[in-house]
Amino acid sequence: MGSSDVPQVRNQNPIAPASEFRIPQRASMAAPRSRVGGTPQHPIDLTGDSTSTLSRKRKAGESSKSPIAPLKRTKAETAKLMPEKRLLRFRSIPPSKFHTVYARALSQRFFVLGRARRGSEDCPEEIVEMTGSTGNIYTVVIAQIPSCDCPHAKKGNQCKHLFYVLKQVLNAPYEMVYQAAFLSSELRDIFAAAPPISTSKQAETEKRKPIEGDCPICFSELEAKGSEIVVWCRAACGQNMHEECFNIWARTKQGDTTCPMCRSVWKDGEDSVKKVRREEGHSEEGYVNVGAQLGLRSLRDESSYHRSGWWGQDV
Template sequence: MGVDPDQAGPSRRSRQPIKHEEQDDETDVVFLGQCPIGDYERDNMPDEKPARKRRRPVKHEEGEESLDKKPASKRAKVVDLGDEDGGQDKKPAQRKAKVFDEEKRLKRFRAKAPLSYNEIRERALSQRMFVLDRVRSPPDETSLSPHPIEHLAIAGTTGNVYTVVIDKLPSCTCPHARKGNQCKHIVYVLARVLRARQDLQYQLAFLSAELCDIFDNAPPLPAATSKDTTKDGNRKPLEDCPICCEDFDEAEKEEETVVWCKAACGNNIHKACFNQWAATKRGGPVTCPFCRTPWATSEEDLSTLAKVGKVNNEGYVNVAGQLGLSGQRDYSSYNQYWVRRHLGGWD
């Protein structure tokens, strides 16, 4: 049985929306995403952080500094020092390394005197030695030696004659120094002859400035002092002996143990020192240690005296017989263990 479409109810597609009556009270509906939430969820929601507000720039009057101004950087600004006419950029100049022409000491500096030096110094100043010849060369600014250098002939306690050179590295021809040790002859020259400063006497090597200081403050050479004196042969006051570099004591002034140059300068010398000086000439003319004038005397046979000095089996000129020396080395101040080992027949 057919149904009349006009009488039939509304179809699903043509169904009209249902109209609700308007409510007087308006209700706020909060959606979370696509879903609505109730009052309980809305009341317990966390507070949202407020958006960060942008600070407005504060205008300051002229002469006032802004508190928001950052401190200036401590780094130095690079300033362009180029040509004003727009020249090409130049490469920065490289720093030149400083070249120090510093002199180096040939051996280690000694801040204080070692115990070994004290023993050597005691022997050097207690035993009598003789300066037979002295030659000092002036400094040469054009060479590697801008300082004086002195060569000395020293007669030791055994009568052997050694050569001592005072240079940047002092040297001596004695057996002890040839083994690399600091010998008493070098110490004797520095302390007694040149009278160097105390802190320089125990050094093993010197700088050029130290050598200049030593020679500038050293007593003048005997030959230099004789040039400034009259050569009348009159006896001069007693000062230092030029051979042993020691003072004349009161007993020697009264006794006949001092001779002087009667031919020219009149300087005084110990008689024993002069005898050793004459013995080293070995047949040559004997002169005054001061003025180098031929020695004038009738008391000694100088020709015989000068022939006494002979070369011994060690290769040194020895004048011990002339001076009444035994020729034996005095080991009383040496270390006894060393003496027994080297002289007692130990292996």
């Protein structure tokens, strides 16, 4: 057999040349896709703010973090923000001695000689001048702490004059009558619902008003068919009032007799009214007493007083 007849065996794993080997490369992160026209190094600003605007915003943000000095409030502004405090404790029920004195305030007759409003719009007050049961003239002040200058009140008690003014004159709610102190809001409510204080302006009508409601002097009910005589202002306002009350009013005033409501010169019965000046009244315990001029008894009726103790003068 010749050499040509021997089959040639091919190399199954030939060694490839070095140029054919490929060295694997490290996998790299794909570059982030950028918006059209932008690159990762130079992104497009879609806010529309310029560099100067951003700088200003940054400065503004920094300045907002700086401490701001608080605004100083005045005492009045601070007081309005603070809830008002009652000067004395609120009474949820009347004191034990209230009912006895309150009964006298409603059963006895007093005469109001004058009313005057004072104080401020936020915290109003009213001064009421009135006669006691024996003719002494007392002054009641309805304020944040109501007061009266009668001997009973000066001893630290709530007197019948105070109860009379609150209930009969001002028509205050019952739960307000026995309070020792008021809030300014309560005073505003009381005076807003109270009968108006008479002014010097003359009424426009000369027609007599219906006999109804309360007498403007004693604040007791008027009765058309009652035993008490009712007179009225013929000069201007036509207001009705008890004749006895009007006579007492006229005796305590100086000069011409006038209507207690409109202050017009009284046209009816002025000749029969006895004029008695206040300064002609004698003084008792520091008070002007017009009891003799008004026909009031100088002795006090103590039938409703507690026998276990003295309640004070003219209570």
